[in-house]
Amino acid sequence: MIRKLSSKSKNFDSELSSLLSFDNDSNDEIYEVVKKIISDVQTRGDQALISLTAKFDSLDVSSMAELTISKDRLKKSFDNLSNDQKNALKTAADRIKSYHQKQISKTWTYTENDGTVLGQKITPLDRVGLYVPGGKAAYPSSVLMNSIPARVAGVEELIMVVPTPNGICNDLVLAAAYIAEVDSVFTIGGAQAIAALAYGTGSIPKVDKIVGPGNIYVATAKRQVFGSVGIDMIAGPSEILVICDGSTDPDWIAMDLFSQAEHDEDAQSILLCPDKDFISQVENSIKKLLPTMKRVNIISKALKNRGALILTKDINEAIEISNRIAPEHLELSVEEPESLLDDIKHAGAIFMGKFSSEALGDYCAGPNHVLPTAGTSRFSSPLGVYDFQKKSSIIMASPEGANTLGQIAATIADGESLEAHARSALFRTKNK
Structure with missing residues (x-):
């Protein structure tokens, strides 16, 4: 139904790599x-x-x-x-x-001592x-x-x-x-x-x-x-990664894993937890709740193909693994999620505490649900206002600034053998 892994396994690194591998390119x-x-x-x-x-x-x-x-x-x-x-x-x-x-x-600007204005529109x-x-x-x-x-x-x-x-x-x-x-x-x-x-x-x-x-x-x-x-981005299948300390109702965690698995068969749902007994409880909850789901076939395939319940040494190791995965959605279903936040490096959206289900972010919490997938949260961000704005640099040189900067620019331009650049800059200097 869903694989169970342990970070203590000598093959864990390769098993995790296999779990995460997914070809998002078209043929x-x-x-x-x-x-x-x-x-x-x-x-x-x-x-x-x-x-x-x-x-x-x-x-x-x-x-x-x-x-x-x-x-x-x-x-x-x-x-x-x-x-x-x-x-x-x-x-x-x-x-x-x-x-x-x-x-x-x-738009912002600032003025240098010689009157040159720089900024961004x-x-x-x-x-x-x-x-x-x-x-x-x-x-x-x-x-x-x-x-x-x-x-x-x-x-x-x-x-x-x-x-x-x-x-x-x-x-x-x-x-x-x-x-x-x-x-x-x-x-x-x-x-x-x-x-x-x-x-x-x-x-x-x-x-x-x-x-x-x-x-x-x-x-x-x-x-x-x-x-x-x-x-905006090339989005891959939906992903959820849950880090849990064992204090959350296992039915909640099972349903959280279902919430992304029901999107399609290639969706990924992963639990990281240091409590072996709790992982067994979540596994039992999955078996109990799965037959009640309308999209049982899709969820079953997603959990079997790309899902996992992973036993970790402790919460710190769970965070290390999470940062390697760089998930689209990350739930910190623990007693004190704030204490973990600084250590989270890569995640599209971070859901803090057991009451913050990923589903809230999908619909109405406020932050955008268009998020980087397939590990791209290592260098990408959620869709936002900044994606619909562009930036133009502002440069307005004063006479004094043109004199100082012109000589610097000409020196560098000469080093690049770009004569017109150098002369264009020097024309505006006192030593032209």
Whole structure:
């Protein structure tokens, strides 16, 4: 059902490496399929989107107008929700906005003694594309997490694409777009939607950056268009790592492991704990609770393929292993989580204490749920306002500053054999 490992095992290092290994790259066949789709959209624009949507989503239309969701339709979807659903979405949106407002960067400058002004200008992106999964995977939370930070950053226009196989729309997704004040929504998906956002068509404007999760075709398309347009990240399967001292209800821990395993068969759920008896309790909880889950088959495969209950020497060793794994989600399900925080080096999001379930972060705590996976939290951060802002350096030399800096620049330029650089700098000096 789920493997059990021990850090004391002489083969533990190789066993852990095997557990963590995952190829997130597309194969050559997928790469070529996506390449052709992107080329088709670049060449035929809207007509390609219409034919590809018919092919992949079984949605036959004659014009892009039929693949466009009006703002009235978004409002209708919101109005159709129950009061509980409306309140949940609005409360989550408010909390996400409040959190991300604290991330806003502003233009800054300082003046040196000779009057030279240096600084950095912060400017929001003009237009952002939001990819939202559709069909079986309908995630209103993804709409909120991707669009609200962009709005807080000052992005002027949000373009959302969401596939609707067989024409089936999800009211929660459309309602979230209404709450987030998305400007335009198109019912297209897959690599063709990424291509449309990256290069523009007659109906869909070219964006500056594309954010949002998708399947392997979407991820491959994002890789291929990167450079022509910015992207957030190439996300791998969901991950959760729980460090527990044995003081939490084992049923809670089992369900926390399920919470990521239910995403797909490649998701990863790991428990690190120094208490052997508690690991056995969690294993029993898994056996007890798994048959009650609607996604029992997906969870079972994920736990069998990439899950593990790992016995560690102590909590400190658990932290060392966690830092090696660099998980997307890290739960510190211990009595005094604050005492461990300084030692955590790599994690997308850190959930402190037994009452902080990862699920809260997915929906409504406030911090973004778009997080680095596959060990990339070693060098990446959660999606935030900073992803929708760009920075420009400010340099305004005073006459005195130009004289001092010009001579320094000319000396270095001469060393690089770049005469025009040197003379350009020297022209503005007193010794020109």
